[in-house]
Amino acid sequence: MGSTEEKRDSLSTSEEGKKEKFNTVEFIFEHIGDSYEWHIVTIGHNHIAIPLPIILYSEQKGLNIFLSSKFHHGKEPYRGFKWEHEGKYKGKIVELGSNGEVLEENPLPYNFSITKLVLSIFIASILICWIFISIGRKYKKGFDKAPTGMQNLFEPIILFIKDDIAIPSIGEKHYARFMPFLLTVFFFIWINNMMGLIPIFPGGANVTGNIAVTMVLALFTFVITTINGNKHYWKEIINAPGVPWFLKFPIPIMPVVELTGVFTKPIVLMIRLFANILAGHMVAIVFFSLIFIFGALNMWAGYGISIISVSFAFFMTLLELLVALIQAYVFTLLSAIYFGMATAEHH
Amino acid sequence: MGLITPDYGLVVWMLISFGLVLFVLKKFAWIPIMQGLKSREETISKSLRQAEEARNEIKRLQTYNEELADKARAERELALKEAKTLRDKIVEEAKVNAQAEAQKIIDKSxxxxxxxKENAQKELATIASKLALEITEKVLRKQFADKEKQIEYFKELLAEISTKN
Structure with a gap:
């Protein structure tokens, strides 16, 4: 998401007199992508960023753990590793040979670094755990008084997920065992979406707009659906009732279609969330980059367009607030529907 | 295209984080919350049921009380009525008795x-006859001072009696 810091960042570089052309694509991708440091502000040539732990494993150098500040924002190699900013391995950490050249074979070490997105996930996870464990403790104590504070805020949402998502999709009999996942996935997505809308640390990371994150979430849904699939569920896939026999034998068209569906469902979940959040972030960033595109042509044009850009970005953010909730809801609802399909009784 | 190729490092950390969050929240948040909600729902429905029962009980008691009051009122009315009839009866009886008594007294009187009256008449008759006798005696004594006249009158009387018989 755009922020005043980002504006100052690029404005200051353009005012430096380098006359560097504003690279819109880089600007956008920098803000929606992952990074080995959490960039906060650039004043002049001083980048202020939170260094993050780099965790690398390579066959030659073994396990290496150090802070990303050792790279000096990617300008210098460290311990035979380099954070590439250009070329084929742009944005990745490569292993260097003894003479400072990128290795020919396996140049990429196993990289389990705590990146910006990983840290953001950690922060969101801790936040979620803190919120809901403290609420959970209130319920454990019993309820001699009416709910207050955060409990009051989240209880209607929890009840909504239970009464309007889980029970209608899964049914009274089986819903309870899926509730922990549905609640976790809803609040995880929602809180991460919301944090993505906050322009500065600890927000601003495009967590739910990253395909790796949505892939893991969809993977959970897929695994839970598959594990809980009952006889009826598998029968519908392999030998769908009500379908003419010639669609099943000798060429099993319907089983193949049904089986594909098993995989496409979570993939659709993955892509929907990823694309929606990514698009939201992108649109907002594009509005901000308009300022710099026009600013590069003429300073006053930049100031002029900034009014329009900021107001558009403002409305986009309002829209994104809604999208944040809707996408969390949709993911939860579809997961619940898939669980419902897996546990449906024959009728 | 870094956008659509998932980074395995991120996948691993995400798996760990989300799995951990899921596990921790399940144990320390969702299960207590779901149980709390369920028990609260049960308590509320139980309380509502109890309130309904209490209301019914009160209604029942009210109708019972009303019935009781109605019954008491009816009984009172009945008692009053009875008392009235009794009173009337007593008065009537008393009246009848008094009349009878009065009649008796009147009859006796x-x-x-x-x-x-009879006595008086008798007495009067006696007195009168006595007086008459005396007078008669005196008259007769005077009349029959003369012996001949006596005999003559006797004869006359005897004749009278004998003709009568």
Whole structure:
């Protein structure tokens, strides 16, 4: 998401007199992508960023753990590793040979670094755990008084997920065992979406707009659906009732279609969330980059367009607030529907 | 295209984080919350049921009380009615008795009066006859001072009696 810091960042570089052309694509991708440091502000040539732990494993150098500040924002190699900013391995950490050249074979070490997105996930996870464990403790104590504070805020949402998502999709009999996942996935997505809308640390990371994150979430849904699939569920896939026999034998068209569906469902979940959040972030960033595109042509044009850009970005953010909730809801609802399909009784 | 190729490092950390969050929240948040909600729902429905029962009980008691009051009122009315009839009866009886008594007294008095009258008549008759006798005696004594006249009159009387018989 755009922020005043980002504006100052690029404005200051353009005012430096380098006359560097504003690279819109880089600007956008920098803000929606992952990074080995959490960039906060650039004043002049001083980048202020939170260094993050780099965790690398390579066959030659073994396990290496150090802070990303050792790279000096990617300008210098460290311990035979380099954070590439250009070329084929742009944005990745490569292993260097003894003479400072990128290795020919396996140049990429196993990289389990705590990146910006990983840290953001950690922060969101801790936040979620803190919120809901403290609420959970209130319920454990019993309820001699009416709910207050955060409990009051989240209880209607929890009840909504239970009464309007889980029970209608899964049914009274089986819903309870899926509730922990549905609640976790809803609040995880929602809180991460919301944090993505906050322009500065600890927000601003495009967590739910990253395909790796949505892939893991969809993977959970897929695994839970598959594990809980009952006889009826598998029968519908392999030998769908009500379908003419010639669609099943000798060429099993319907089983193949049904089986594909098993995989496409979570993939659709993955892509929907990823694309929606990514698009939201992108649109907002594009509005901000308009300022710099026009600013590069003429300073006053930049100031002029900034009014329009900021107001558009403002409305986009309002829209994104809604999208944040809707996408969390949709993911939860579809997961619940898939669980419902897996546990449906024959009728 | 870094956008659509998932980074395995991120996948691993995400798996760990989300799995951990899921596990921790399940144990320390969702299960207590779901149980709390369920028990609260049960308590509320139980309380509502109890309130309904209490309301019904009160209604029942009210109708019972009303019935009781109605019954008491009816009984009172009945008692009053009975008392009234009893009173009337007693008064009536008393009246009848009094009348009978009065009649008796009147009758008695009448008999007594009659007796007294008879007595008086008798006495009067006696006195009158006595007086008459005396007078008669005196008259006769005077009349029959003369012996001949006596005999003559006797003869006359005897004749009278004998003709009568």
């Amino acid at each position: 009448r008999i007594m009066i009659l007796q007294e």
